[in-house]
Amino acid sequence: MISGTREDHDVAEVVVEVVERVFATVDEVRRSTLAVHAAATAAGRRLSDDDVHGLAPELLARMRRPDEVAVGLGVILEPGLLGHPHLRLEWWQWVAGKDDPARLEVDLRPDSLDFYDYAGTEWFAVPRRTRRRHVVGPYVDVHGTDRYLLTLTMPVEADGEFLGVAGADLPINRFEALVLGRLGAGSAGVVVNDDGRVAFSTSSRWVIGSLCRGEMPPASRPLPGLPWRVYDWS
Amino acid sequence: MRLHHALFGPLDDAGNRREAVTRRLGGAIALGLLGDGEQLPPEQELATSLNVSTVTLRDALAELREKGLVETRRGRGGGSFVRMSGAGLSALSRERLTEMGVSDLREIGDLHVAVAGTAARLAAERASEAEIERLRELVTRLRAAEGDADVRRIDGRLHIEMAAAAQSARLTMMEIELQGELAQLTWRASAGRSGSELADARRLVVEAIGGRRADRARTLVEQQLGDETLRLIDDHIRLMRDRAGEEG
Numbered sequence A: 001m002i003s004g005t006r007e008d009h010d011v012a013e014v015v016v017e018v019v020e021r022v023f024a025t026v027d028e029v030r031r032s033t034l035a036v037h038a039a040a041t042a043a044g045r046r047l048s049d050d051d052v053h054g055l056a057p058e059l060l061a062r063m064r065r066p067d068e069v070a071v072g073l074g075v076i077l078e079p080g081l082l083g084h085p086h087l088r089l090e091w092w093q094w095v096a097g098k099d100d101p102a103r104l105e106v107d108l109r110p111d112s113l114d115f116y117d118y119a120g121t122e123w124f125a126v127p128r129r130t131r132r133r134h135v136v137g138p139y140v141d142v143h144g145t146d147r148y149l150l151t152l153t154m155p156v157e158a159d160g161e162f163l164g165v166a167g168a169d170l171p172i173n174r175f176e177a178l179v180l181g182r183l184g185a186g187s188a189g190v191v192v193n194d195d196g197r198v199a200f201s202t203s204s205r206w207v208i209g210s211l212c213r214g215e216m217p218p219a220s221r222p223l224p225g226l227p228w229r230v231y232d233w234s
Numbered sequence B: 001m002r003l004h005h006a007l008f009g010p011l012d013d014a015g016n017r018r019e020a021v022t023r024r025l026g027g028a029i030a031l032g033l034l035g036d037g038e039q040l041p042p043e044q045e046l047a048t049s050l051n052v053s054t055v056t057l058r059d060a061l062a063e064l065r066e067k068g069l070v071e072t073r074r075g076r077g078g079g080s081f082v083r084m085s086g087a088g089l090s091a092l093s094r095e096r097l098t099e100m101g102v103s104d105l106r107e108i109g110d111l112h113v114a115v116a117g118t119a120a121r122l123a124a125e126r127a128s129e130a131e132i133e134r135l136r137e138l139v140t141r142l143r144a145a146e147g148d149a150d151v152r153r154i155d156g157r158l159h160i161e162m163a164a165a166a167q168s169a170r171l172t173m174m175e176i177e178l179q180g181e182l183a184q185l186t187w188r189a190s191a192g193r194s195g196s197e198l199a200d201a202r203r204l205v206v207e208a209i210g211g212r213r214a215d216r217a218r219t220l221v222e223q224q225l226g227d228e229t230l231r232l233i234d235d236h237i238r239l240m241r242d243r244a245g246e247e248g
Helices: A011-042 A049-053 A056-064 A122-130 A172-182 B002-008 B017-030 B043-050 B054-066 B086-099 B102-126 B129-144 B148-165 B169-185 B195-210 B214-247
Strands: A072-077 A089-093 A134-140 A148-158 A161-171 A188-193 A198-201 A220-222 A228-233 B070-073 B079-082
Touching (some): A011 A148, A011 A188, A011 A228, A056 A089, A122 A161, A134 B148, A161 A172, B002 B169, B043 B054, B054 B070, B086 B148, B086 B169, B086 B214, B102 B195, B102 B214, B148 B169, B195 B214
Antiparallel strands (some): A072 A161, A134 A148, A148 A161
C-alpha cells in the first residue's frame, strides 16, 4: 500500500493514544481523591464534605492547563459515603462564554424534573459494578453540560471499598479533531462503541452518533482496555 | 442545567416583568426545581439571576404568597419558603392561558410537534438499547404517578430523554426550553389526563422507537401533541368566555 509523504498512523493507534491521554488526567484525579481519603482515615474519621471541597483548587488548576483537552473533570462519590450530604460530586468544567472553569451545580433532589440521578448513569454504574474504567458515549449530557460528549471514568477504590469514580468529559468534536489531526491521509476506519454507536469515523458513510446497522467493513478488532471496536481499512 | 437557566435565567425586556417572574417561579415549583418547603434563594441573588429589580421580585413573591405558593416567616430562620399548592398552580396557569392568544398556543404546539416529532423519528434510528430501556422505565413511572404535578414532571422528563436518545444536543435544548415554557402554561400534563391514560399514549411512542419504526414514532408524537394543543386552545377559549360572562 502506497502512503503519502506524511507518515500515516493507524486509526486504532491514534484513538488509543488520545483516550489514554485523557485517562492519564483522570488517574491523577483518582490518586488525589485517594490521598484525601487516606488522610481522613489516618486521622480516624470518615471522608468529609470539606475534604472533597479541598480537591477543588487542584481540579481548577488542571482545567486551566493550556494542554488540557478535557472540558470537565472531577470526582463523583458513592451515595452515602460522606454520611451528609448523601449525594456529592466535585466537578469543574469549562462553560461557553466564561473565562474560567466553573463548578458544576446540579439538582440533587430526587423529586425534581432536573434531578441528576448520577448513581443510575452508565458512567457511574459500570465502573462501580466492574471495578474497571469505562468510556460512555457519544451521548447528550442532559443534566450536566447539555453537550454531546464522551465521558471517561475510573473507579476510585481504597482497600477494596468503592468510594466513587473519577472522570473527565471530552466533547466528541474535540475528540474527532484530535484523532483526525494525528491521522495521515491514507488510513481509514470506523470506531464503534459497545452500543453499536459510531464514536469516530473517517467516512460520511458512518456518521458519529448513528448506530451501525447493515454493511460494515469486513475486518474489525477490539481496542485494548476500551469498550470499543475498530473497523479499519486502507 | 438548561432547564434551570430557562426558569431562573435573565428575562428579556418584553412584557410585564412581574407577571413573567411569577410565572417562572410557578413553573419552577411545578417542575420541582423548587421543592415543597424549600427556602428560596436570597432576594438579591434571585433578582440578579432573573435580571429584575428587587422591587419587581417582591411584587412577584407577594402574588405567589397570595396564591399560597410561597410562605414568608419572620425572625430567626425566617425567609421565603415554597409551598406546593395545586390550587395555586392552577390559578397561575389559568392566568397565563388567558394572557395568550390562540395563535400563541398554536405556535408553541407547532414548535413542540416539530421538535418532539423529529426527536422521536431520530431516536427510533439512533437510540441504544439502554436508552430505549430508560424510556420504558419512564413510561412505567408515568403510569404509577399520583398527582398532576408528578405526571407533568415525568412526562416532561420522557420528552427530554427522547430528544437525548435522538443524539441531538440541539433538539434536547429546544425540548428543555419548551418544557420550561409549557410548565408555566399548564402545570398539569396534557390537560389533566391521568398518568395511566397518558402512559398508554406514550407507551405506543416508546414501543415504536424500540421497534425501530421511525415514521410511526413521529406520526404518533405529532398526533398526540397536536391533540394536546387543541385541548389547550379549547381551555383558553372557555376561560376567556367565562371571564367575559363574569364581567358582562
